[in-house]
Amino acid sequence: MPSSASARQASNALIFLGPAILLLFALLVVPIVVDLVVAFTDMAQTVTIGEFTTRQFDKLVRPSKDAWFGFELRGSFYRALSLTAIYVFCTLTIFNITFGLILALTTTALSDRLGAFFRAVWLLPRMSPSVVYGLLWIWVVDPTERGLLNQVLINVFGMEPINMMLDHPMVLIVMANGFIGASIGMLILTSAIRSIPKHLFHAARADGAGPMAITWHIVLPALRWPLSYITVFQTLSLLVSFEYIFLIMGASRSTMTMAMLAYTKTLAPDIGSGQYAYGAAITLILIVIGMATAMFMWRMSNMKALLAKPKIEVQ
Amino acid sequence: MARVDLQNVTKDWGTAVAVDDISLDLKDGEFVAVLGPSGCGKSTTLFMLAGIYAPSSGDIRFDGARVNDVEARDRNVGIVFQSYALYPNMTVLQNILFPLRFQKVPRTDAEREAREIARLVQIENLLDRRPGQLSGGQQQRVALARALVKKPNLLLLDEPLSNLDATLRLSMRAEIRRIQRELGVTTILVTHDQIEATTMADRIICMNAGRVEQIGTPTDLYRAPETTFVAAFIGSPPINLIDARLAGDTLEIGDKRLRATGAGTEHGGPVKLGLRPEHIREAATGLAATITASEPMGRETLYTADTPIGSLHFLEATSMPRLAPGAKLSLTFDGADSLVFDAATTRLMHGVCAHV
Numbered sequence: 001m002p003s004s005a006s007a008r009q010a011s012n013a014l015i016f017l018g019p020a021i022l023l024l025f026a027l028l029v030v031p032i033v034v035d036l037v038v039a040f041t042d043m044a045q046t047v048t049i050g051e052f053t054t055r056q057f058d059k060l061v062r063p064s065k066d067a068w069f070g071f072e073l074r075g076s077f078y079r080a081l082s083l084t085a086i087y088v089f090c091t092l093t094i095f096n097i098t099f100g101l102i103l104a105l106t107t108t109a110l111s112d113r114l115g116a117f118f119r120a121v122w123l124l125p126r127m128s129p130s131v132v133y134g135l136l137w138i139w140v141v142d143p144t145e146r147g148l149l150n151q152v153l154i155n156v157f158g159m160e161p162i163n164m165m166l167d168h169p170m171v172l173i174v175m176a177n178g179f180i181g182a183s184i185g186m187l188i189l190t191s192a193i194r195s196i197p198k199h200l201f202h203a204a205r206a207d208g209a210g211p212m213a214i215t216w217h218i219v220l221p222a223l224r225w226p227l228s229y230i231t232v233f234q235t236l237s238l239l240v241s242f243e244y245i246f247l248i249m250g251a252s253r254s255t256m257t258m259a260m261l262a263y264t265k266t267l268a269p270d271i272g273s274g275q276y277a278y279g280a281a282i283t284l285i286l287i288v289i290g291m292a293t294a295m296f297m298w299r300m301s302n303m304k305a306l307l308a309k310p311k312i313e314v315q
Numbered sequence: 316m317a318r319v320d321l322q323n324v325t326k327d328w329g330t331a332v333a334v335d336d337i338s339l340d341l342k343d344g345e346f347v348a349v350l351g352p353s354g355c356g357k358s359t360t361l362f363m364l365a366g367i368y369a370p371s372s373g374d375i376r377f378d379g380a381r382v383n384d385v386e387a388r389d390r391n392v393g394i395v396f397q398s399y400a401l402y403p404n405m406t407v408l409q410n411i412l413f414p415l416r417f418q419k420v421p422r423t424d425a426e427r428e429a430r431e432i433a434r435l436v437q438i439e440n441l442l443d444r445r446p447g448q449l450s451g452g453q454q455q456r457v458a459l460a461r462a463l464v465k466k467p468n469l470l471l472l473d474e475p476l477s478n479l480d481a482t483l484r485l486s487m488r489a490e491i492r493r494i495q496r497e498l499g500v501t502t503i504l505v506t507h508d509q510i511e512a513t514t515m516a517d518r519i520i521c522m523n524a525g526r527v528e529q530i531g532t533p534t535d536l537y538r539a540p541e542t543t544f545v546a547a548f549i550g551s552p553p554i555n556l557i558d559a560r561l562a563g564d565t566l567e568i569g570d571k572r573l574r575a576t577g578a579g580t581e582h583g584g585p586v587k588l589g590l591r592p593e594h595i596r597e598a599a600t601g602l603a604a605t606i607t608a609s610e611p612m613g614r615e616t617l618y619t620a621d622t623p624i625g626s627l628h629f630l631e632a633t634s635m636p637r638l639a640p641g642a643k644l645s646l647t648f649d650g651a652d653s654l655v656f657d658a659a660t661t662r663l664m665h666g667v668c669a670h671v
Contacts, residue, residue, distance in 0.1 A: 202367050203400035205387040207461070208417030217413070221404035 032287060038280035045274035056281035076261070080282075084257040086170060087177075087245075088238045095178025096234045097227065100185020105215060107186070108193045119190065125180045134247025137176045141165060169254040173245050177238070185230045192226040193219055228301035232294060239290050258286050317377045317468035317501055318343050319364065324373035326359050333359040335525035336373070344499045346492070348516035350506055350548070356525040357505045361471050364503065366390045377468055388417065390469075393462030393500075397474040399454045401446035407457050408433075408442040414465040432464045435494060452483045459491070463498065470495070470502040476511060488515055509549050513537070521545045539654075543661045546589050546654060552617055554654075555595075555627050557588040559669075561655070566669050571602075571623040576650065577666040587661075588624075588669055589654035592617065595629035601647035601671045602627075609636040622646060647671045 039056060041049045064072035073081065103122060107115040125133050140148040143163035150161040164172045196219065204214045242259040249255045251264045251272075264270065266279030319341040326334040334356040341347055349357040362368045363375060366387030375382050382390060393414075401410050408429060415425040433439045436456040446454055455475060462470060475491070476484045492515050495502050506512050512519050513533035521528045521536060521544070529541040540546035546554050559568045562583045566573040573588075604620035604627070616636045620627050629646065631637065638644065650668040657664055 197398065197400070199396045199398055199400040200402065202362070202365070202387075203394065203396060203461075204402075204413075205367060206365050206390075206392055206394045207414040208388040208465070209413075210388060210417075213417065217405075218402065221402075 035280045035283050035287070038277055039284045040281075041277045043277040043280070047276065056278045059278060060281065060285070076256070079253075080256055080258045080261045083170070083255065084239065084259070087174060087255075087257050088235060090170075090174045091177045091181060091238055092231065092234055094174070096181040096185050096238075097230060099178065099182040100230065101189055101223070101227070103182060103186040104189035104193055105219070108190055109211075119183075119186060122183045122186055126183050130243050131247060133180070134176075134244055137172070137244075137248050141172060165249065165252075169249060169252065173249060173255050176244050176248055177241065180244070181234060181238070184234070188226050188230055189223055192223050196222045228297075232297045232301065235293055235297065236290055239286060239293070258282060258289075262286065318379070319469060319501060319503075320374070320376040320379070321360075321364075322374045322376070324360070324363065324370045324375060326356070326363060326368060327371050332525050334363070334370075337522075337525075337527045338373075339520055339527065339530060341501055341503070344501055346495055346502045346504070346515060346517045347520060348504045348506055348512035348518075349520045349522060350509060350512040351522035351528075352548070353507055355522045357507075357522050358473055360522075361394075361473055361503065361505050364469065365392050365394050365471055391465065391467050392469045392471060393465065393467035394471045394473065395455070395458045395462050395475045397477055399446075399458040399478075401454055401457055401461070403446050405445070406442065407438065407444050407446070407449070410446070410457055411442075411460045411464050414461060418465060429460075429464055432460045435463070435497070436460045436490075451478050451480075452487065455479060455487065459494070463494070463500070466498075467500060470500045472502065472504040474506055475504070476506075477508070484511075491515065509551065513549070521548060523548075539663060539665070540589075541663050543587055543589070543656045546656070546663075550591055552592050552612075552628055552630070555590045555592065555625075556656075557590070557625050557627075558658070559586050559588045559624075559655075560584070561586045561667075566655075568624040573624070574670040575655070576668050576670065577664075579664050579667050585658035586664065587656040587658050589656060590627065590648055591652065592628040592630040594652035595627060595646050595648050596631075597644050598647035599645065601645040604644055604646045606638045606640050606642045606644070608640060609638060611636050620644075620646065 038049075040052050040054060042051055042053055042055065043049055059074065060077040061071040061073055063070060066072075103119070107118045109115075110118065128136075141164040142148075142150065143161065143165065145151065145154060145161055147161070149164065153159040154161060162168075200218055201214060204218050209217065240259045242257065242263050245255050245257065245260050246263065246268070251260070251268055251270045256264065262279045262282040264273065265275045265282065266273055319339075321337060321339045323336050323338055324334060325332065325336050337356075337360065339347075349360060351357045359368060363370050366382070366385060366389075370383060377390070402413065405413065408426075411429040411433060412425055415428065420428070430439065430442075433442060436459050438453060438456045438460060441449060441453060441457070446457065449457065455478075458475070472491070476487055479487060488511060504512070504515060513536075516533065518530060518532055519536050520530045523544045529536060529545045531539075531541075536545055536549045540549060543556060547556060557568060559566050559573075560583070561567075561575060561580060564575050564580055566575045566586070566588065568588070602622040602624060604622045606618055606620050607626070608619040610617045610619075611634065612630075614634060615630050615632050616634070618629050618631065618636075618638060620629065627646065648671065650670040653669040655664045655667040655669060656662060
């Protein structure tokens with residue numbers, strides 16, 4: 001009977017898609033809605049809602065006749081936005097993409113065993129607990145003569161000890177996040193390089209191409225899609241990442257990115273926390289920025305075409 | 316265009332020997348097929364010639380000069396791979412231009428040469444397409460153009476026709492042969508398809524388990540296969556190989572005795588008698604046979620018959636099966652067509668013939 005068949009189809013769809021939809025709803029839609037609501041309240045330490053208000057956003061922007069859209073960014077918010085931009089851009093371009101690509105290219109060029117060894121070394125930071133990793137960085141950049149970096153600077157280069165946390169805080173958090181972030185790019189790109197058919201390399205060698213030409217003409221074109229993926233994915237995850245910044249720098253003004261600001265104002269174990277509505281407002285802006293960035297990059301990298309069915313027949 | 320020499324070339328990966336001490340010698344402009352079952356080391360041999368693998372021992376020479384340590388890119392060898400290995404991100408024209416880029420050919424000359432070679436393989440109208448937009452036959456022509464555009468010393472074809480359908484394969488066979496003659500380039504074709512080898516090549520190198528079984532013209536390999544392996548590999552349907560025992564001037568097969576002639580019959584012992592299906596025919600007298608199966612093959616019919624010397628396949632040039640299973644008849648063959656192999660060495664005993 002057609003009706004029972006269609007009912008069966010519907011129940012099958014529910015069984016297969018149900019858990020995923022439920023998970024998506026519980027972990028993505030609900031938090032965004034909650035955030036949206038809380039952002040327009042006065043929720044604070046007591047976790048109660050007294051009134052609905054736009055007061056939280058007044059802490060971030062103020063009305064101005066000269067500015068675009070009639071609003072001007074307040075100092076701390078402007079600072080958080082620019083620090084986020086620097087942090088995301090530098091970590092992404094220098095480490096996650098460039099360094100990840102270099103690691104993938106060099107470790108695949110080595111013998112299998114040696115390549116695997118180096119990849120394992122670069123995976124170590126990701127495998128170690130965040131707190132341990134953060135602590136190691138704190139020891140490395142310790143401003144006294146005992147810090148690893150300063151020992152190297154003093155004993156090897158005969159330089160003066162430096163205080164990274166004070167003088168170059170952004171360099172420090174970019175490096176700390178980059179050394180971890182590079183491994184994801186490395187893994188994805190390594191597997192992409194490995195999946196290039198061997199005979200393409202053979203053909204290129206027979207055609208007269210050297211290692212540089214093979215990298216440029218054979219390998220890099222094959223990495224277009226994974227590189228786009230890494231760019232979009234890592235941009236989004238860097239936008240909201242704060243754990244290493246917090247572990248290494250604490251609630252320092254010099255590295256107060258958007259995500260750090262939201263955390264500091266709400267859950268961080270410092271004075272000034274517990275301003276849940278304020279944190280929610282910051283987070284809401286971060287969500288909007290994330291969505292806009294994702295959509296922009298989707299367009300830029302033509303990811304729709306990359307996700308489409310390939311035109312080449314698989315042999 | 317080059318002469319190619321292999322001397323005692325061996326390739327092993329640890330304990331696995333892929334190519335075991337092979338020596339061969341190709342004349343300038345010759346078309347040679349390397350024929351053998353999969354895993355016999357034929358592709359490995361090809362890759363050693365291309366410089367993609369280095370031989371473990373032995374020498375490879377182009378025009379007398381040792382090229383063992385010459386990089387693939389400096390050997391000026393053109394290869395067509397089984398999968399064509401076209402660069403998916405480049406257009407057809409860019410694919411063909413790719414080898415010229417490294418020969419520092421000026422752009423305008425390179426483009427002229429590419430278009431010339433495209434005309435030769437008849438793909439002038441496809442130059443702006445990408446490989447993904449081409450059919451198998453078109454991709455194969457592009458691969459051929461890319462291999463030929465740099466005027467290689469040596470053209471290597473690795474199973475180039477195996478991904479094409481039957482009709483296309485037939486026309487590409489003639490096409491490749493025509494282009495090869497026109498350019499006079501020394502060519503090595505690797506294939507497991509005996510028809511491909513016998514129709515295209517001047518000479519065939521038959522390989523098995525990393526060793527060369529026989530080198531000769533297609534006719535040599537068919538008329539006088541040096542080993543039972545070659546006898547079984549060349550010819551379709553395959554040859555009948557019958558266990559027998561040579562004792563002076565008789566050939567004992569079970570209870571049946573055939574007459575043996577020729578020099579060397581005095582060395583008796585276990586042998587194998589080879590009879591090609593197309594050489595066995597019905598006669599008034601001969602081996603008493605009962606048909607057990609008949610298979611129409613189009614132009615011919617292949618019969619299987621029980622005879623006193625065992626089960627035999629034989630061909631008859633009739634499209635309609637004439638004999639039904641159970642039919643009784645007498646079979647015979649010409650002594651000159653029979654092949655006798657030493658069972659111990661599997662080698663052909665030249666001049667020894669069997670007669671009904």
